[in-house]
Amino acid sequence: MMARPLDYSRWDHIEVSDDEDETHPNVDTQSLFRWRHQARVERMEEQKKERQDFERGSLDNKKKLEETRKKLEDLSACAEAETKEQVEAQVLKLQMEMSELKKQEKEWKQKEEELTKKEKLTPWNVDTLSKDKWEKTVINKKPAKKAEATEEEKEEMQRTFVEKNEKLCKKFGMFKKYDDSMQFLTDHPELVCDECANYLAIWCINLQVEEKTALMDQVAHQTIIMQYILELAKSLDADPRACVKPFFSRIKTADKQYTDAFNDELDSFKTRVRGRAEARIERAMKEAEEEERQKRLGPGGLDPVEVFESLPQVLKDCFEKQDIPMLQKAITELPEEDARYHMKRCVDSGLWVPNANDNKPTEEKPAEEEEEVYEKVPDDDVD
16 A cells, blocks of 8 residues: 655745845845734734634633523422423523524634634744643752751761861961962862861960960961851852862952951951950869869868958958967957857868967967857857
8 A cells, every 4th residue: 555645735834034035135124024023923912812812702602501501400490489480481581592602602613613724824933833742840859968967976076077187277277378278178178178167266266365366367367268168168059179269269369349358257257266265264264263262161161261351350450460369359359149150150261270289360279278269159159
């Protein structure tokens, strides 16, 4: 059986382009092409509107036809209480509507055939030569990020990193030229991480505590470089190691606005470092003072310095001069309750040591003198 030849007539009339024909030299070519294109676009818009109007009207006709048919089917059930004449009148009315709608349906079908024929006779152009049969959009998803590490895991990661790379971190902190820093990070990409930035920041605080301000300024500059690289990686959602060269390329040729922002961040960081260093020094001083205070606490748990400051001036003079007779006299002149209170605190803080062998207020006195001092302070209250 002979194969049926292909019909190429469908491609006989194609408007491939608005500017494909040669024009007369006296004709403004660009204007002609523009008019052609505008006329074609207007024809397409008119056909599109005609098709939309047809679909809207046809759909509305089908909807009304279906509603009328349903009313006819349900009429008997909806009009049980009405007279036969009323039911017949409603049926007749609906049948007339039904007939008119069916007539309109035929007209819509005829119009559809004419519209389809008209569309087939319309020459193809660059916009109608082909249509998407189907389309598919594929979105590449990045692998799911690992769960954020716990504080214990972060501490362990920091400790492990410092053990392996402390010398390299310190070496990076001493570079002053951008080219040297870029090459070093390129050779040691394992340093481009949060752990390295944390180490440099802590090193800056330690240097400030040691009052090595110039060295702190140098390391602070390198710390901000590392932080800028990490922030660039976050903004690009990229590997920090891939952002080393882009950052240095930018900073070496940066405009004033970029360098000012970099320097402002550097100054702000150094201010925070100085604040943290001062806080650390203050905390260390308080800890040292507390440790010293704990060492000098007396047998009753009181601080002799604090107790001495709370004594009446007359008792202070006695302890400063280490004059026992003066102390005995002062005790006897005080009200009994006050004398008992102050002497009890002196014993608990170690300012006064009963049964000591020396004749000083902080050591034991002879028996007869001790009796005189405690004349108004019973032994059970003192001890």
